[in-house]
Amino acid sequence: MSIPLHRFMRMNLFAIVMVIVVVLSACSDDDSDSGDEQADRPATSTPTITPSPTATIEPSPSPQPTEVAANEADRCTAIVQNAYDITAAACDDTAVDQVCYGNAAVTAQPADLDFDETGDIVDLASLQGLRLSSMDTTTEQWGISLMRIRANLPDEAAEHYVELLLFGDVEIETEPEGTSSGASGATQAFYFRTGVDDRPCAAAPDSGILVQTPKGVGEITLLVNEVTIDLGSTAYLQSQPNAAMTISVVEGQATVTAAGASANVPAGNRVQVPTDATGQAAAPPGPVEPYTPTALQPLPVRLLTQPVVIAGTQPPGQVDAVIGLGNAETILVAEGDFADEGTDQFTFAAQAGQAVYFEITERPEECCEIEWQLVGETGDREFSAYLSRDQEVTIPQAGTYTISLNAVEDFTGEYAFQIHNIPASDDFPLEIGVETRAAADGSGQIEAIGARDIYQFEGTAGQRLYFERLSDTPGCCDIEWRLLAPDGTRVFQQYFISDAEITLPIAGDYTLVLDGVGTYTGDYRFQTYDIPPAENFDLLVNPPGVQEDTPVNTGSLESIGARDILSFQGAAGTRLRFENLSDTPTCCDIEWTLLGPQGSRVFSAYLSAAQEVTLPANGAYTLMIDGVGTYTGDYQLRVYEAGTDEESEIELGEGTEFEAALLEDIIGEIEDPGGSDSYTFEATAGQSLYFEITQPTETCCEITWTLSDSEDDVVFDTWFSSDQELTLETSGTYTLRLSGNDNFSGGYGFRIHGVPSAQNFAIDPGDTVAPDEPDTGAGDLEAIGAQDVYTFTVDPGQAIYLEALEGPERCCPAEWILRAPDG
Incomplete structure (x- = not known):
């Protein structure tokens, strides 16, 4: 029709x-x-068709029907191939949401659309309709559009x-x-x-x-x-x-x-x-x-842009290789050379479930110059990518598979790849506490590309295990190991470059899988340790003050992954100091964690760093001492009450603003290492304050200062090395606490300034801002933290230039910010 x-x-x-x-x-x-x-x-x-010359009619025998049919078929074939060549060249630059006139004849609507000949490209939005002609071998027309x-x-x-x-x-x-x-x-x-x-x-x-x-x-x-x-x-x-x-x-x-x-x-x-x-x-x-x-x-x-192998039309040809299950060998070595545009194909037969690894042994210098894809007999693609990365495939169903390689654009050059048959996995029992290494039964080694070793053991819920890697591979990511629970959930998965410490979630048979990554083959070693249950002790908490004979807590982590638990009763508001007296080989051999009565974490850090905390609630506290990695050895620590801070009250003045001159420098001193001083003051919501350091410490990190509001919410908490400016959100009593680190004792000084409200001025483009211009107070930041705001009106798209005519002597004591009407 x-x-x-x-x-x-x-x-x-x-x-x-x-x-x-x-x-x-x-x-x-x-x-x-x-x-x-x-x-x-x-x-x-762009190819062209040269019309055949007009034949001179000479008396001769009439051609046979088979000869006429053959000539018509050849003519039709030539029209088809020529139309393809013309369209490929004409439509190469077609962009998204565009339509291309490929081969004649194509008629477009509306009639005045500039779409009349091969190579015309228009936006799809301007097109109303197309009509393409069926093939006419007499006029050599056959419409194609893309x-x-x-x-x-x-x-x-x-x-x-x-x-x-x-x-x-x-x-x-x-x-x-x-x-x-x-x-x-x-x-x-x-x-x-x-x-x-x-x-x-x-x-x-x-x-x-x-x-x-x-x-x-x-x-x-x-x-x-x-x-x-x-x-x-x-x-x-x-x-x-x-x-x-x-x-x-x-x-x-x-x-x-x-x-x-x-x-x-x-x-x-x-x-x-x-x-x-x-x-x-x-x-x-x-x-x-x-x-x-x-x-x-x-x-x-x-x-079409993407190469396609029409399902069912692959040439039968020669099957280059046949894959057998469990046969660990290279089954096909292929190489080629793209001298001209075209497609190279290789075929192999495989069984369902067979794992195959495609290794590129020679590739182009650039990532995207050859495409390759694997297609089965049904036409389904198993992969399609550039020839830049190896591929691993599990064959879904038995049959013949075809690898097609296509040169991209005008690329010419050589390539080579190999197909490796990945052997079936090897299964071994895992004995806890015994080293696994290369052995005659195949354990401890990745013998072939893509090989997998599986180790199984029985575990109980809550059992703690430590998996120690005992060997290195040439690269960081040559082997991957993962542990699967009886229900198949993943307990851990990582490259074979680090140990793993885990707690088994349920009872049953566990599976440890080690996979070779890429083309890696080689030996490996590891050992799994059963971590003993944690040992429980009472923690000795000393009263305030430290003497040479102040008792200490001692303990020992006897095995890899061992944990000691030290318990004590604490009262809310008590301030405790935890000091490490151990001499471990490195800073990070032991970790300690303090948990509150409800299991909430109070602190968690390496044992090398002392901790000083205020207990948040009444009840039983737990201090956990954990060996990190494979560390075993003794430890010593001392815990004592830090006592109360030396508190002072600061009078800021009344109202939302006050004069800085009302305050003298606040000079203080941390007498003992780890000591602290506290200062309290009353303030109102909306009050802006500037905390200026007037007497810093010798290094940046010897004192921390922390400001908290009346609800103990932290406003700022940082090293005593940079000034702080803020606007208070609530009214009430604020506490400023300065705490020395483990080794610091010495003086400090600071001053708190009231920041005045911003001054607002209206200007026009072209105005000059200078002291008291355009109004009193302009061009002058009179107080610490002061802010001047200038507003002006411009038209959309108007270009303006803000020129700094005079500024402070130092490079960065002030900044200017331009905000749009919407902020």
Whole structure:
């Protein structure tokens, strides 16, 4: 059936709706059937067809029918190949949301659109309709057009697009955004009809539309003629009113839904949906059935951005290798040289469940100059990526697999890769407390690329274990080890570069897995230790004051991962000091953690750093002493009451502002290491204060100063090395506490200033700001922390220049900030 385009554009009820709605239903990995980048097609010179010279009629025998048929077939083949070459060159620069005039003849609407000859490219938004001609071997015309559509792909897929390739007897009309039935305003709608069974020779495809989804976005959803198609990869669409719409999945897979019923269509198969007089779905999808590969062999997939192997059309050829289960050897060594544009293919047969490793042994200097993909007999891609990273695949089903390599753009050069058969995993029992190392039974060694060793042991809930790595590998990431619980949950997973200390969550059989990463092979060693239960002791807390004979707490961590628990009763508000007297080899061999009555953490740090804390509540406290890594040895610590701070009261003055002159410098002294002084003052909400250090310590980190409000919420807490400026949020009593570190004793000094309210001035562009200009107080920061605010009005887009005419002698005592009307 053929409908004139002018009539087709007036008959909305007779239109077939094709709405593209992108739904992100899966996010494929880089190396799945989707990738990250689009490969531009190489530009070539535009081929031309030279008309045959007019033959002189001479009396001769009439040609036989077979000779005429052969000549027509050759002529048809030449038209097809020439049309492909012309389109590839003409449409190479087509951008997203544009349509390209490929091969003649294509007629566009509106008629005044500059879209009249090969190579014309227009924005899709300006297009109303297209009509492509079926092949005419007499005029050598055969319409081809290419569309690249952004649709509503996610922002992170900005470089991707959905590609539609139209060829032969196709009529299509674009619809304004948001007007299609059931479509969102962000989608693009199409009405279309195609011819069927109209190819004039074996080299030409039947008229239709190829749709290819972009790499890196999983599946997208198409709404076509009230038929929903969830497509991942490439499909071939044809449709006729009062007949059927045919969806053939060339590569990947699709789910087709119509009239409330769905059909899953794998690559190499097709499904038909009956259509009514308007071309829309009239019934559920029919049965899924294999398509005839020879019928789809001529499809112009070479014009699509992503390389495609049409399911069922791989050349039978020679099977280069056969993979057998558990056979640890290199099964195929392949190499090639791209001297010209083209595709290299290698095939091998494999069994279901076989793990295969693809190792690149020679690659281009740049990452993206060769693409390779692995495709099974059904057309499903097992991976598709640039030839820059090795691949590992578990074969889903038995059969012959094809590796295709394509040069990107004009790349020429050599490549090589090997396929390795990954052997079945080796299983061993794990004996706690015994070193695992290379042995005759295969334990302790990754013998082949991709090999895996599995160790099993029985554990109990709450059991603590330490996994110590005893050997190094050449690289940081050559082996990965992970522990799986009886229910399959992961207890730990990391590279074989660090130890692991864990507590088993449940009772049962545990599995320790060691995997070779990449092409690594070699030996490894490790040992697992059973960590004994923690030992419990009473913690001795001494009264205030430290003497030479003040008792200390001593203990020993006898085994790897050991823990001692020291308990004591504490009262809320008591201030305690915890001092380390141990002589460990490094700063970080022991960790101590203090837990409160409800299990809340009071502090947690390495034992090398003394701690001074105020107990938050009454009750039982627990101090845990843990060896870090494989450390074992003795420790000593002393705990005593730090006593109360020396407190002083500061009078700031009344109101929200006060004069700095009312305050003298506050001079203090930390008499004993670890001591502290406290100062209290009354203040009101909204009051701005500046805390100035007037007598600093010799180094930056000898005193900390902490300001807390009446609810003990911390306002600031930092080293006594930088001034602080703030505006108080609440009224009440504030406490400023200065604490010396473990080794510091000495003096300090500071002053608290009241910060005056900001002064506001109005200026115009061109005005000069100077002392008392434009008003009294301008151009002068009279007090510490003072702020002057200048406002002016400008028009949108107006350029202004702020020139500093005079400033302070030092480089950075003041700053200026320009804020827009919205802040």
